[in-house]
Amino acid sequence: MSAGTLGAPGVALTARPPARAEPRRLSPLPVHRLAIQAGALGLGLLAWHLAASLKLDLSFVTFRNVPTPAAVARAAWALAHAPKLGAHLGASLARVLGGFLAALVAGIGLGLAIGRSRLAGDLLLPPLEVLRPIPAVAWIPLAILMFPSSEASMVFITFTGALFPILLNTVHGAEAASPRLVASARSLGAGPAAILREVVIPAALPSIVTGGAIGMGTAWFCLVTAEMISGQYGIGYFTWESYTLQNYDDIVVGMLLIGLLGMGSSVAVRGLGRLAMPWTRGGRP
Amino acid sequence: MSLASAPTAGRIDIAGAAIRLGAGAAAFEVVRDIDLTIPPRQFVCLLGPSGCGKSTLLGALAGHLDLARGSLALDGRPVAGPHPERGIVFQQHTLLPWRRVVDNVAFGPKMRGVGRAERLARAREFLAVVGLADFAERYPAELSGGMQQRVEIARVLINRPRILLMDEPFGALDAQTRLMMQELLLDIWTRLPTTVVFVTHDIDEALFLGDRVLVMSARPGRILEDIPLAFPRPRGRELVTEPDFVALKRRCLDLLRPRDGQPPLPRLTPLGLPLAGAA
Numbered sequence: 001m002s003a004g005t006l007g008a009p010g011v012a013l014t015a016r017p018p019a020r021a022e023p024r025r026l027s028p029l030p031v032h033r034l035a036i037q038a039g040a041l042g043l044g045l046l047a048w049h050l051a052a053s054l055k056l057d058l059s060f061v062t063f064r065n066v067p068t069p070a071a072v073a074r075a076a077w078a079l080a081h082a083p084k085l086g087a088h089l090g091a092s093l094a095r096v097l098g099g100f101l102a103a104l105v106a107g108i109g110l111g112l113a114i115g116r117s118r119l120a121g122d123l124l125l126p127p128l129e130v131l132r133p134i135p136a137v138a139w140i141p142l143a144i145l146m147f148p149s150s151e152a153s154m155v156f157i158t159f160t161g162a163l164f165p166i167l168l169n170t171v172h173g174a175e176a177a178s179p180r181l182v183a184s185a186r187s188l189g190a191g192p193a194a195i196l197r198e199v200v201i202p203a204a205l206p207s208i209v210t211g212g213a214i215g216m217g218t219a220w221f222c223l224v225t226a227e228m229i230s231g232q233y234g235i236g237y238f239t240w241e242s243y244t245l246q247n248y249d250d251i252v253v254g255m256l257l258i259g260l261l262g263m264g265s266s267v268a269v270r271g272l273g274r275l276a277m278p279w280t281r282g283g284r285p
Numbered sequence: 286m287s288l289a290s291a292p293t294a295g296r297i298d299i300a301g302a303a304i305r306l307g308a309g310a311a312a313f314e315v316v317r318d319i320d321l322t323i324p325p326r327q328f329v330c331l332l333g334p335s336g337c338g339k340s341t342l343l344g345a346l347a348g349h350l351d352l353a354r355g356s357l358a359l360d361g362r363p364v365a366g367p368h369p370e371r372g373i374v375f376q377q378h379t380l381l382p383w384r385r386v387v388d389n390v391a392f393g394p395k396m397r398g399v400g401r402a403e404r405l406a407r408a409r410e411f412l413a414v415v416g417l418a419d420f421a422e423r424y425p426a427e428l429s430g431g432m433q434q435r436v437e438i439a440r441v442l443i444n445r446p447r448i449l450l451m452d453e454p455f456g457a458l459d460a461q462t463r464l465m466m467q468e469l470l471l472d473i474w475t476r477l478p479t480t481v482v483f484v485t486h487d488i489d490e491a492l493f494l495g496d497r498v499l500v501m502s503a504r505p506g507r508i509l510e511d512i513p514l515a516f517p518r519p520r521g522r523e524l525v526t527e528p529d530f531v532a533l534k535r536r537c538l539d540l541l542r543p544r545d546g547q548p549p550l551p552r553l554t555p556l557g558l559p560l561a562g563a564a
Binding site: 178179181183184186187189190194198199202205278279 | 373383393
């Protein structure tokens with residue numbers, strides 16, 4: 001006997017679904033708000049231009065050696081046409097991605113263990129809490145001593161930056177998995193591995209994505225520190241080298257490049273996260 | 286296995302059962318001295334004041350809580366841990382938000398290793414039974430509360446449980462939807478008969494649905510009265526105004542009348558003490 005012979009329920013309950021809600025998108029901002037935001041950026045640039053071109057000296061801070069926006073733009077234009085840009089970008093991207101992916105694997109793995117097991121938490125949290133406040137720059141000497149190549153030590157330093165945001169957010173997400181969801185999954189026949197795969201990890205995923213986006217930012221944040229070790233290439237190296245060579249325009253170009261790349265890759269992480277979580281897109285009809 | 290193939294049995298035997306919750310000095314006995322036999326395919330309603338331990342007893346039947354004393358058996362085998370043969374429907378919010386409705390219903394077969402095509406086809410059959418065939422591809426958040434509970438019932442029934450445990454499953458719904466869900470449940474139960482233990486504090490609901498109502502006392506919960514209900518089936522809404530029904534309702538109201546000076550207790554859950562923030 002199949003469902004067909006059983007038919008629909010006797011009571012009138014069959015409902016038609018309403019048109020599926022469009023996936024939520026960022027609605028375009030009204031024109032006047034866009035204008036205000038563009039104006040704010042313009043004002044910032046103007047303030048920078050005035051301070052730099054007037055060589056403003058406030059005694060506790062001086063703009064004497066700060067390049068003007070126009071000088072920075074010229075330097076950026078020159079760098080954009082320089083053959084070494086690709087090598088700088090490629091080296092930095094490889095280091096950041098390497099450190100970030102390693103942090104993703106370690107952070108999610110440790111975070112899930114800590115979030116779901118008291119024993120794992122007791123074993124792992126105390127040493128991790130000691131390591132957490134150590135800034136990237138303090139790792140440099142040890143990283144040089146510990147890793148055979150300077151490339152590996154640079155990846156390690158971006159790893160230390162990305163690890164903790166990912167780890168802590170994963171712990172938080174895994175702890176927040178609803179006991180009721182876990183219990184009902186167990187009543188439906190799920191064992192420990194299925195609970196982890198079907199309930200805990202999806203429940204933690206929004207937190208993991210948030211941690212990933214923050215971790216991606218801090219990985220770039222640590223890049224200049226890491227590339228102090230570098231002998232040749234990298235945006236962080238380029239920035240630091242520009243200071244030692246007194247190419248002050250290029251310092252700001254390097255800083256802005258790091259900011260833009262960091263922002264772009266955080267946005268990319270969030271975008272990938274949204275793709276992985278289709279259930280967060282629709283809403284109640 | 287076809288949709289209507291009957292579960293083998295579903296007899297519940299409880300003897301001298303007591304359940305304790307809380308740890309150390311704060312531990313207390315929620316239910317005590319529960320002796321109860323439920324024959325296969327009976328629809329039993331557990332009726333009692335808030336916090337009396339009826340949900341706690343349900344949690345023990347589901348295998349989520351352990352007994353402090355006594356024994357609890359399904360078809361002669363002691364209950365140990367959760368199992369799909371003892372399906373439980375909670376009050377709300379237990380569908381997996383990240384799975385489409387059809388995948389939620391197919392969850393049990395997936396855990397048993399049933400292939401994807403087969404389990405999705407079976408899930409669609411059970412969605413048709415609860416009248417939600419057209420919502421298979423939706424995510425739970427896109428459904429109303431009543432629809433989510435219908436999915437929940439389909440998700441439990443697809444495992445063909447020997448007993449169906451329901452913890453105030455319609456308690457979070459508006460009155461209109463609740464009446465509709467009660468009729469739907471009876472309709473499904475006549476087509477897929479199984480032992481049902483239905484926890485509620487709504488007297489009308491208990492009398493309308495059950496073959497038998499067990500009225501529980503305030504904490505520590507004991508069974509005060511075991512009332513058989515002989516109203517013929519299928520039952521219609523007009524039942525609730527018939528004199529026999531009203532007389533039984535009056536009797537239940539008397540049994541449930543709070544004694545003086547006793548403040549209402551917080552609601553317990555089938556998972557034990559209510560957890561902070563587990564909304």
